[in-house]
Amino acid sequence: xxxxxxxxxxxxxxxxxxxxxxxxxxxxxxxxxxxxxxxxxxxxxxxx
Amino acid sequence: xxxxxxxxxxxxxxxxxxxxxxxxxxxxxxxxxxxxxxxxxxxxxxxxxxxxxxxxxxxxxxxxxxxxxxxxxxxxxxxxxxxxxxxxxxxxxxxxxxxxxxxxxxxxxxxxxxxxxxxxxxxxxxxxxxxxxxxxxxxxxxxxxxxxxxxxxxxxxxxxxxxxxxxxxxxxxxxxxxxxxxxxxxxxxxxxxxxxxxxxxxxxxxxxxxxxxxxxxxxxxxxxxxxxxxxxxxxxxxxxxxxxxxxxxxxxxxxxxxxxxxxxxxxxxxxxxxxxxxxxxxxxxxxxxxxxxxxxxxxxxxxxxxxxxxxxxxxxxxxxxxxxxxxxxxxxxxxxxxxxxxxxxxxxxxxxxxxxxxxxxxxxxxxxxxxxxxxxxxxxxxxxxxxxxxxxxxxxxxxxxxxxxxxxxxxxxxxxxxxxxxxxxxxxxxxxxxxxxxxxxxxxxxxxxxxxxxxxxxxxxxxxxxxxxxxxxxxxxxxxxxxxxxxxxxxxxxxxxxxxxxxxxxxxxxxxxxxxxxxxxxxxxxxxxxxxxxxxxxxxxxxxxxxxxxxxxxxxxxxxxxxxxxxxxxxxxxxxxxxxxxxxxxxxxxxxxxxxxxxxxxxxxxxxxxxxxxxxxxxxxxxxxxxxxxxxxxxxxxxxxxxxxxxxxxxxxxxxxxxxxxxxxxxxxxxxxxxxxxxxxxxxxxxxxxxxxxxxxxx
Amino acid sequence: xxxxxxxxxxxxxxxxxxxxxxxxxxxxxxxxxxxxxxxxxxxxxxxxxxxxxxxxxxxxxxxxxxxxxxxxxxxxxxxxxx
Numbered sequence: 001x002x003x004x005x006x007x008x009x010x011x012x013x014x015x016x017x018x019x020x021x022x023x024x025x026x027x028x029x030x031x032x033x034x035x036x037x038x039x040x041x042x043x044x045x046x047x048x
Numbered sequence: 049x050x051x052x053x054x055x056x057x058x059x060x061x062x063x064x065x066x067x068x069x070x071x072x073x074x075x076x077x078x079x080x081x082x083x084x085x086x087x088x089x090x091x092x093x094x095x096x097x098x099x100x101x102x103x104x105x106x107x108x109x110x111x112x113x114x115x116x117x118x119x120x121x122x123x124x125x126x127x128x129x130x131x132x133x134x135x136x137x138x139x140x141x142x143x144x145x146x147x148x149x150x151x152x153x154x155x156x157x158x159x160x161x162x163x164x165x166x167x168x169x170x171x172x173x174x175x176x177x178x179x180x181x182x183x184x185x186x187x188x189x190x191x192x193x194x195x196x197x198x199x200x201x202x203x204x205x206x207x208x209x210x211x212x213x214x215x216x217x218x219x220x221x222x223x224x225x226x227x228x229x230x231x232x233x234x235x236x237x238x239x240x241x242x243x244x245x246x247x248x249x250x251x252x253x254x255x256x257x258x259x260x261x262x263x264x265x266x267x268x269x270x271x272x273x274x275x276x277x278x279x280x281x282x283x284x285x286x287x288x289x290x291x292x293x294x295x296x297x298x299x300x301x302x303x304x305x306x307x308x309x310x311x312x313x314x315x316x317x318x319x320x321x322x323x324x325x326x327x328x329x330x331x332x333x334x335x336x337x338x339x340x341x342x343x344x345x346x347x348x349x350x351x352x353x354x355x356x357x358x359x360x361x362x363x364x365x366x367x368x369x370x371x372x373x374x375x376x377x378x379x380x381x382x383x384x385x386x387x388x389x390x391x392x393x394x395x396x397x398x399x400x401x402x403x404x405x406x407x408x409x410x411x412x413x414x415x416x417x418x419x420x421x422x423x424x425x426x427x428x429x430x431x432x433x434x435x436x437x438x439x440x441x442x443x444x445x446x447x448x449x450x451x452x453x454x455x456x457x458x459x460x461x462x463x464x465x466x467x468x469x470x471x472x473x474x475x476x477x478x479x480x481x482x483x484x485x486x487x488x489x490x491x492x493x494x495x496x497x498x499x500x501x502x503x504x505x506x507x508x509x510x511x512x513x514x515x516x517x518x519x520x521x522x523x524x525x526x527x528x529x530x531x532x533x534x535x536x537x538x539x540x541x542x543x544x545x546x547x548x549x550x551x552x553x554x555x556x557x558x559x560x561x562x563x564x565x566x567x568x569x570x571x572x573x574x575x576x577x578x579x580x581x582x583x584x585x586x587x588x589x590x591x592x593x594x595x596x597x598x599x600x601x602x603x604x605x606x607x608x609x610x611x612x613x614x615x616x617x618x619x620x621x622x623x624x625x626x627x628x629x630x631x632x633x634x635x636x637x638x639x640x641x642x643x644x645x646x647x648x649x650x651x652x653x654x655x656x657x658x659x660x661x662x663x664x665x666x667x668x669x670x671x672x673x674x675x676x677x678x679x680x681x682x683x684x685x686x687x688x689x690x691x692x693x694x695x696x697x698x699x700x701x702x703x704x705x706x707x708x709x710x711x712x713x714x715x716x717x718x719x720x721x722x723x724x725x726x727x728x729x730x731x732x733x734x735x736x737x738x739x740x741x742x743x744x745x746x747x
Numbered sequence: 748x749x750x751x752x753x754x755x756x757x758x759x760x761x762x763x764x765x766x767x768x769x770x771x772x773x774x775x776x777x778x779x780x781x782x783x784x785x786x787x788x789x790x791x792x793x794x795x796x797x798x799x800x801x802x803x804x805x806x807x808x809x810x811x812x813x814x815x816x817x818x819x820x821x822x823x824x825x826x827x828x829x
Contacts, residue, residue, distance in 0.1 A: 002392075003393070005394075006390075006393045007392070007393040009394050010397045013587055014397075014587055014590075017583070017584040017585075021584050021588070
């Protein structure tokens with residue numbers, strides 16, 4: 001694989017990464033712990 | 049004989065709701081019924097999770113199960129509390145009214161647990177009572193007359209031990225019975241009160257039984273809450289005010305009357321149904337004896353600190369084995385990638401950016417799981433309530449709630465559920481204060497940063513010392529949270545301290561399977577985040593560190609780094625962070641971790657591995673420890689490491705948190721304020737640490 | 748000493764181990780409502796268990812369960828000793 005080829009593929013991956021973040025940020029509007037934050041704890045029961 | 053048509057169909061045969069006091073064992077029962085077939089979702093507009101699942105009845109019918117939040121009463125005083133009531137009255141969109149309620153009660157504590165059951169019986173829905181934890185009741189010498197209880201309540205009563213599945217078959221049989229009968233008994237309200245309830249019910253648009261239930265709740269609500277919830281319906285509000293007045297003149301306290309009526313009924317049932325076997329002991333249960341130690345003036349504190357230290361100690365020792373194993377695996381993977389992909393950008397992206405970046409975060413999975421394991425133990429055993437009991441005085445001094453301690457304590461895992469849980473704090477200002485300080489409680493994302501820096505600064509130290517330093521960092525976060533809460537309550541957000549009313553449940557042996565299940569869920573979530581957000585960030589980071597390239601092919605790794613966008617950003621903020629002891633490479637790390645704290649580790653991984661591209665990937669900490677400034681002195685001295693850790697304790701570095709705060713406060717103002725105050729706090733804290741340390745002779 | 752029923756003795760005055768009966772709760776409606784729903788109704792018997800190590804809050808036993816509340820609130824709960 002030539003170097004230029006590598007750079008192109010790498011560039012493509014980078015762009016996808018950026019797009020991914022932008023899209024998921026836009027989708028994060030709704031939902032509470034939307035499980036994208038990696039915590040996964042449950043909120044404590046009410047009235048405790 | 050026709051087969052039960054529902055038996056083999058995929059359609060839901062019955063919808064079941066589980067209700068009960070907190071600590072009655074609802075969750076255990078839910079897990080017992082649904083196993084892995086459960087999912088968590090959201091109700092719009094509130095923090096409460098919507099937990100649903102599926103299970104099969106005795107004849108194989110498909111049943112849907114929904115877990116109601118644990119509560120002591122159906123009365124509604126906040127939006128979150130409205131969820132249970134609205135669900136049971138069929139008011140929530142997309143969620144039909146359940147067909148049957150399973151009310152879980154603690155057999156050792158019927159005197160209070162049956163109160164909620166009394167309310168359930170007023171809803172016009174079939175109810176099945178699960179008499180849970182009968183084994184514990186037995187041990188305490190209590191003998192339940194289940195037949196009599198069944199008779200007096202007028203509904204099926206199933207004795208169970210949810211933790212080992214005893215009684216499950218009988219429960220499923222009761223749930224599968226067709227038809228289910230509606231309750232016939234219930235607490236008797238005073239006639240005058242009942243009359244007013246009926247009158248109000250007529251004015252409500254719902255079906256008769258639903259209207260009655262609603263009217264009953266409204267009539268027994270206090271004035272302030274009524275004003276709040278009926279702000280859209282002033283005529284109804286006025287009606288209720290008049291009804292309460294009429295009752296008052298007749299000598300009936302509308303707040304107390306239904307509560308008294310229910311408790312009188314419950315007390316009478318209990319006296320006839322519960323017998324104590326043998327002699328009345330001095331009443332001290334094993335749980336009471338444990339409390340005599342754990343809430344003792346001296347032993348209580350020692351136990352608390354001891355437990356925290358033990359937790360951190362385990363994080364360093366037990367978890368280090370799998371950690372090293374994963375680390376080795378990642379290095380091997382990177383080396384293998386280098387053999388498969390010839391030199392070039394793609395190789396660098398894959399080996400350094402992706403594997404280095406994501407791998408650098410994944411190796412912390414064992415430690416994070418250990419943390420959650422301990423938190424799970426503390427929660428399930430009932431100790432958390434004692435922690436709140438111990439800490440309340442400090443919390444209220446600062447203007448916070450003793451109950452805030454539990455959400456703040458769970459912020460040790462992640463601030464986001466802590467912030468959401470703050471919704472249960474009715475007072476708006478107190479809620480805001482809790483939300484503003486929650487991120488100061490060192491969350492699990494900081495763990496990789498602490499561990500890395502501690503390893504860099506003290507490579508040969510014992511696990512005890514390392515655990516000790518970690519404990520200090522956690523304490524620092526705690527103290528900072530308290531101080532800032534105090535400051536906020538004194539200045540921006542003055543208000544009264546809210547009332548504390550906390551139950552101290554009996555100690556219970558934690559159910560390891562439940563904890564393991566939750567740990568597994570968290571592992572999946574962590575890995576998912578690593579595979580998505582962190583992966584994307586690592587890739588972008590790699591690009592920022594690689595492009596633009598230096599024109600000079602002979603340039604050193606360090607010079608190449610400086611040419612990149614990332615390098616330039618680091619250089620730009622260097623003057624600002626130099627007084628804190630940091631250099632521009634650390635600066636890159638700080639900038640990158642604004643999105644997520646763990647990215648600091650990935651960044652360091654990429655920066656210091658890039659430097660080392662030709663040799664075998666040496667452990668990151670060695671590389672960092674060997675790094676020198678231009679004048680030859682090491683960069684990552686112990687003082688710098690501590691200063692950096694202090695920065696991470698205090699800084700706001702999590703886009704997800706910012707997003708949640710914005711959502712919870714409905715404005716960008718508070719979210720931005722939070723970023724601002726925490727950044728300033730972090731800078732000042734690190735400054736004081738570094739300069740102060742230098743004054744004292746450290747470097 | 749004669750039993751003065753109007754003696755205005757309050758929950759926070761009790762010592763560990765002492766038992767009493769609640770005669771009045773003089774707190775705002777929503778707080779009073781919560782207390783009652785947790786079992787602390789007028790006429791119920793309570794047992795004082797302990798004070799927290801820092802001096803506050805207190806722990807009481809009501810209807811078989813242990814509840815914790817602050818002295819400032821317990822001061823508004825009138826009782827007569829049993």
